[in-house]
Amino acid sequence: MSTETITSSEYIKHHLTNLTFGQHPDGHWGIAHSAEEAKEMGFWAIHLDSMFWSIFLGALFVFFFSKIAKRATAGVPGKFQNFVETIVDFVDDSVKDSFSAKNDLVAPLALTIFVWVFLMNLMDLIPVDVIPWLTQKLHIAHYMKVVPSTDPNVTFGMAIGVFLLTLYYSVKVKGVGGFLGELTLQPFEAKNPLVKLLLIPVNFFLEFVSLISKPISLSLRLFGNMYAGEMIFILIALMYSAGWAMGTFGGFLQFIWAVFHILIITLQAFIFMTLTIVYMDMAHTDHVDH
Amino acid sequence: MNINLTLIGQMITFVVFVWFTKKYVWAPIIAALEERKTKIADGLAAAEKGKHELELAESRAVDVLKESKAKAQEFIAQAQKRADEIIDEAKGTARIEGERIISAAQALAEQEMSEAKEKLRKEVGKLAIAGAEQILMREVDASAHKEVLEKLGAQL
Numbered sequence: 341m342s343t344e345t346i347t348s349s350e351y352i353k354h355h356l357t358n359l360t361f362g363q364h365p366d367g368h369w370g371i372a373h374s375a376e377e378a379k380e381m382g383f384w385a386i387h388l389d390s391m392f393w394s395i396f397l398g399a400l401f402v403f404f405f406s407k408i409a410k411r412a413t414a415g416v417p418g419k420f421q422n423f424v425e426t427i428v429d430f431v432d433d434s435v436k437d438s439f440s441a442k443n444d445l446v447a448p449l450a451l452t453i454f455v456w457v458f459l460m461n462l463m464d465l466i467p468v469d470v471i472p473w474l475t476q477k478l479h480i481a482h483y484m485k486v487v488p489s490t491d492p493n494v495t496f497g498m499a500i501g502v503f504l505l506t507l508y509y510s511v512k513v514k515g516v517g518g519f520l521g522e523l524t525l526q527p528f529e530a531k532n533p534l535v536k537l538l539l540i541p542v543n544f545f546l547e548f549v550s551l552i553s554k555p556i557s558l559s560l561r562l563f564g565n566m567y568a569g570e571m572i573f574i575l576i577a578l579m580y581s582a583g584w585a586m587g588t589f590g591g592f593l594q595f596i597w598a599v600f601h602i603l604i605i606t607l608q609a610f611i612f613m614t615l616t617i618v619y620m621d622m623a624h625t626d627h628v629d630h
Numbered sequence: 631m632n633i634n635l636t637l638i639g640q641m642i643t644f645v646v647f648v649w650f651t652k653k654y655v656w657a658p659i660i661a662a663l664e665e666r667k668t669k670i671a672d673g674l675a676a677a678e679k680g681k682h683e684l685e686l687a688e689s690r691a692v693d694v695l696k697e698s699k700a701k702a703q704e705f706i707a708q709a710q711k712r713a714d715e716i717i718d719e720a721k722g723t724a725r726i727e728g729e730r731i732i733s734a735a736q737a738l739a740e741q742e743m744s745e746a747k748e749k750l751r752k753e754v755g756k757l758a759i760a761g762a763e764q765i766l767m768r769e770v771d772a773s774a775h776k777e778v779l780e781k782l783g784a785q786l
Contacts, residue, residue, distance in 0.1 A: 378632060379632055383635065386636050394640060402651060405655040425659065428659050448652035448656035449648050451651055452644075493634065493637040496640075497639070497640025
């Protein structure tokens with residue numbers, strides 16, 4: 341398939357389709373050859389590109405950081421150790437600012453999220469056509485979405501992970517009763533037991549919505565930002581096929597948007613980390629007392 | 631944009647990476663940071679202690695200097711005093727010696743004078759006897775007039 345013959349909408353669609361592995365309607369397992377086929381595979385399919393890039397980037401992060409951590413000395417730090425320590429210090433400060441309880445998991449969790457999300461977002465700065473073009477030329481894969489954080493599965497996967505952790509620690513810290521009480525006995529409180537009982541459904545509805553909205557907003561915020569950013573890169577990339585004048589202008593636009601995007605990818609990684617810390621803090625503190 | 635198994639896969643990956651980070655990244659780095667923190671704190675405390683000790687030593691040195699100065703002053707004063715004493719002593723000794731010499735000389739002179747007087751008296755006695763012999767024109771019996779002569783001698 342050469343780029344000259346496809347239309348703009350095909351080009352965009354191509355860029356927004358994941359490399360999906362799953363069961364075809366006729367029963368055999370394989371890679372989907374179109375967006376429609378991918379859709380038909382339903383839940384029991386997997387995005388090979390998202391998984392590959394997220395694991396690759398995460399592995400890059402843990403490999404590099406653990407290598408430095410292994411050699412970390414209390415003496416004069418080297419260049420790389422300094423770099424790693426700066427990030428660790430930054431995350432540690434963020435955790436100390438927002439997290440008041442004591443939990444050794446929160447800081448490493450925040451570090452993982454910050455660096456991993458940042459790296460996944462960073463893939464957005466690679467020109468949109470480079471890696472898909474390479475994989476096509478090398479006959480590896482037809483579809484290739486290189487920014488894992490533009491895949492809602494990835495952002496939801498992390499957000500649900502955080503959500504389950506907050507549920508776990510809520511129950512662990514406050515007990516089942518405390519957790520259920522938090523869900524049902526506020527924000528509307530009453531002294532009269534009957535009124536209290538009547539208020540439970542109202543309270544539960546409100547609290548449940550706010551509980552569920554946390555992972556959804558957490559994941560959709562990241563996904564939305566990255567998806568929109570990716571979309572703009574794709575639209576800019578379309579200009580390259582519209583003559584050299586438009587192409588030059590497109591190159592200029594792409595540069596401007598990439599510079600601006602550096603801010604967005606860092607900010608989104610930071611927001612994801614900070615909100616995780618805040619949610620974990622909320623899981624550790626009693627709201628009923630307030 | 632389909633929600634599918636990728637979600638579960640990503641969750642598992644996430645858990646694994648968080649676990650790995652906690653165990654192999656966060657713990658050693660934080661340990662190193664903490665160790666450095668205590669090292670720096672120790673170093674600062676040691677520096678503070680050293681400074682304090684230096685101050686103490688300086689003040690001690692000043693004290694010692696002052697003390698030795700006072701001691702030297704004392705020594706000088708003592709030496710001065712001793713010298714004065716020696717001089718005084720010498721002066722006293724010299725005076726006594728002088729006086730002694732003078733008195734000895736005086737005694738000698740007096741003795742010589744009295745010896746001379748004695749001689750003179752004897753001489754005068756002899757002369758007087760000779761004179762008296764001349765006058766009496768006869769020999770005076772010295773033994774007979776011994777008493778008279780002695781009386782005369784004592785009167786001279």
